[in-house]
Amino acid sequence: MQAFDPTALRGDLASARFEPGPTDDKLILSMGPQHPSTHGVLRIMLELDGEYILRAEPVLGYIHRMHEWMAEQKTYMQFMPNMGRVDYLHAMAWNWAYAGAVERLMGVEVPKRAEYIRVAVTELNRISSHLLWWGAYLLDLGAFTPIMYAFDDREIILDILQAVTGSRLTYSYFTIGGVYGDVPADFASRCLAFTRHLRSRLPMYRDLVTDNVILRGRCEDIGVMDVELARRYGATGPCIRGSGAPVDTRRAEPYGVYNRFDFRIPAYTEGDAMARYMVRMDELVTSCDIIDQAVQGLPEGPIQAKVGKTVKPPKGEACYAVEGARGKIIIHVRSDGGPKPYRVKLRAPGFSNLSVFCDLARGTLLADAVSILGSLDLVIPEIDR
Amino acid sequence: MSVSQLIEEAYTGLKSLVIGLGVTGKALTQPGVTVLYPMEEVERDNLVTYRGHVELIGKDEDPAVPRCVACGACVKACPSNCITILCPVAAKEGEEAGPVKMGPAPQKGSKTPGEFIVDFSLCSLCGQCAKTCPVDSLQFSDNPYMVSFDRKDFRIDLLARLRRMARDEAVAGE
Numbered sequence: 001m002q003a004f005d006p007t008a009l010r011g012d013l014a015s016a017r018f019e020p021g022p023t024d025d026k027l028i029l030s031m032g033p034q035h036p037s038t039h040g041v042l043r044i045m046l047e048l049d050g051e052y053i054l055r056a057e058p059v060l061g062y063i064h065r066m067h068e069w070m071a072e073q074k075t076y077m078q079f080m081p082n083m084g085r086v087d088y089l090h091a092m093a094w095n096w097a098y099a100g101a102v103e104r105l106m107g108v109e110v111p112k113r114a115e116y117i118r119v120a121v122t123e124l125n126r127i128s129s130h131l132l133w134w135g136a137y138l139l140d141l142g143a144f145t146p147i148m149y150a151f152d153d154r155e156i157i158l159d160i161l162q163a164v165t166g167s168r169l170t171y172s173y174f175t176i177g178g179v180y181g182d183v184p185a186d187f188a189s190r191c192l193a194f195t196r197h198l199r200s201r202l203p204m205y206r207d208l209v210t211d212n213v214i215l216r217g218r219c220e221d222i223g224v225m226d227v228e229l230a231r232r233y234g235a236t237g238p239c240i241r242g243s244g245a246p247v248d249t250r251r252a253e254p255y256g257v258y259n260r261f262d263f264r265i266p267a268y269t270e271g272d273a274m275a276r277y278m279v280r281m282d283e284l285v286t287s288c289d290i291i292d293q294a295v296q297g298l299p300e301g302p303i304q305a306k307v308g309k310t311v312k313p314p315k316g317e318a319c320y321a322v323e324g325a326r327g328k329i330i331i332h333v334r335s336d337g338g339p340k341p342y343r344v345k346l347r348a349p350g351f352s353n354l355s356v357f358c359d360l361a362r363g364t365l366l367a368d369a370v371s372i373l374g375s376l377d378l379v380i381p382e383i384d385r
Numbered sequence: 386m387s388v389s390q391l392i393e394e395a396y397t398g399l400k401s402l403v404i405g406l407g408v409t410g411k412a413l414t415q416p417g418v419t420v421l422y423p424m425e426e427v428e429r430d431n432l433v434t435y436r437g438h439v440e441l442i443g444k445d446e447d448p449a450v451p452r453c454v455a456c457g458a459c460v461k462a463c464p465s466n467c468i469t470i471l472c473p474v475a476a477k478e479g480e481e482a483g484p485v486k487m488g489p490a491p492q493k494g495s496k497t498p499g500e501f502i503v504d505f506s507l508c509s510l511c512g513q514c515a516k517t518c519p520v521d522s523l524q525f526s527d528n529p530y531m532v533s534f535d536r537k538d539f540r541i542d543l544l545a546r547l548r549r550m551a552r553d554e555a556v557a558g559e
């Protein structure tokens with residue numbers, strides 16, 4: 001029988017660049033899930049010295065589903081259900097980015113009522129995404145209870161959105177030139193009741209978690225990202241707003257009817273995990289404000305612009321940017337005049353946000369890396385696409 | 386670390402703990418929000434907006450016969466190829482009428498589907514089929530309780546389902 005020789009163990013392509021040695025303190029760790037069929041599969045190769053991280057490298061592609069290629073095989077409308085699967089937490093923003101790109105290509109004007117409905121459902125979806133992030137992040141940090149409170153509130157949103165779209169998670173609600181169906185009569189009152197409810201819950205969130213000493217200890221001064229670093233990597237959304245740059249696509253390049261609403265864009269200058277946390281907590285209020293204005297000013301009228309049965313944009317290309325819960329989503333559509341897109345490029349904000357991790361993790365403790373990773377709010381299906 | 390700092394730290398830690406326990410205690414006294422599934426079920430009004438698999442809508446005058454005109458538009462619109470519609474193929478001229486062959490809709494001279502099957506295991510519940518149907522013959526059912534050990538059970542014969550539902554309705558109406 002051969003003796004067990006640990007040096008003979010070979011890893012894969014990603015681990016090949018991480019060699020053990022020269023000292024005994026150096027440890028190579030593959031941090032991540034064990035099986036490719038689990039959801040949100042992110043693997044990180046770490047080179048550790050004791051408990052300190054020397055080098056970190058994310059390994060991507062475990063749930064790559066060829067969304068961009070699929071777009072080339074389907075007609076324009078048939079690709080819409082895919083958008084709910086790219087980022088399953090903020091499906092509405094992706095719906096919007098794709099519908100918007102095709103509408104821009106075709107020069108379709110969306111009716112006002114549809115625009116307002118789009119704003120309301122997208123913001124509801126953003127709140128549900130942030131709530132889930134909040135619960136899951138604290139779960140990462142070892143606090144179990146908060147996710148129960150978050151899901152309690154999130155369930156109300158899912159019920160409202162189910163009444164509108166028929167789905168609870170992977171929405172496919174937008175159409176080219178409008179929305180799939182009209183909202184029920186009690187939509188506005190349910191939304192207002194929800195925003196009132198959420199606002200009354202926020203002090204409890206603050207008492208339970210935000211002001212908690214353990215959370216503060218695990219988030220403050222952890223993973224400090226200065227604004228230059230964020231810019232260099234193209235980090236967007238709450239990540240860059242936590243670094244002091246109040247850039248938000250809803251304000252910077254207003255799409256839809258966002259320029260009609262009055263809302264505050266939260267920004268913090270510290271750049272640490274706590275700042276990103278605070279930005280998201282404040283964004284819950286921002287979204288509530290927008291929803292209130294959108295459902296109160298919901299105009300009457302059609303919800304679908306006149307678009308032919310087969311969507312056939314003219315030759316050309318168009319680009320559309322939307323502020324998702326994780327940052328700037330851009331979809332670029334190129335048409336060759338046929339019934340199927342020639343090429344669709346999806347720009348996922350999570351990809352850029354994850355790239356910053358290599359820089360942020362260097363020199364930190366392993367336990368802090370988990371906190372940093374969580375504070376970036378990664379949705380892996382969106383990163384892998 | 387000086388003694389006063391230690392005391393201060395202990396104080397803030399304890400305060401956090403007490404506040405946290407207060408929140409938990411308050412939640413403990415409130416009624417539960419979870420539905421304990423096999424014992425309880427979600428209320429009906431929450432399910433009417435739920436999208437189950439697609440189903441056919443019967444004609445107003447005869448609920449056992451679908452409105453469908455076997456045009457095949459939904460088959461083409463579906464992104465996941467879940468729908469199969471078969472219609473009798475018209476016999477060519479000069480050919481003697483043998484056993485009826487079935488072909489994919491649309492078939493010339495056939496205005497009702499001979500077979501209408503949806504593979505729910507592929508469906509992405511996008512609603513494209515219901516949206517394209519020219520005669521509004523498709524809608525979503527609201528049955529969330531679909532469990533099976535066999536993938537074949539999710540190939541649903543919608544014509545049989547429609548007949549069964551019409552019969553049940555007739556029985557209930559009597």
Ligand code: SF4
Pocket residue numbers: 439462463464465466467468503507508509510511512513514515
């Ligand atoms: S809902 Fe979508 S995926 Fe399902 S059968 Fe209809 S078109 Fe196909």
Ligand code: SF4
Pocket residue numbers: 452453454455456457458459460470490517518519520521522523
């Ligand atoms: S689109 Fe409607 S009418 Fe045409 S085959 Fe499908 S269900 Fe029947």
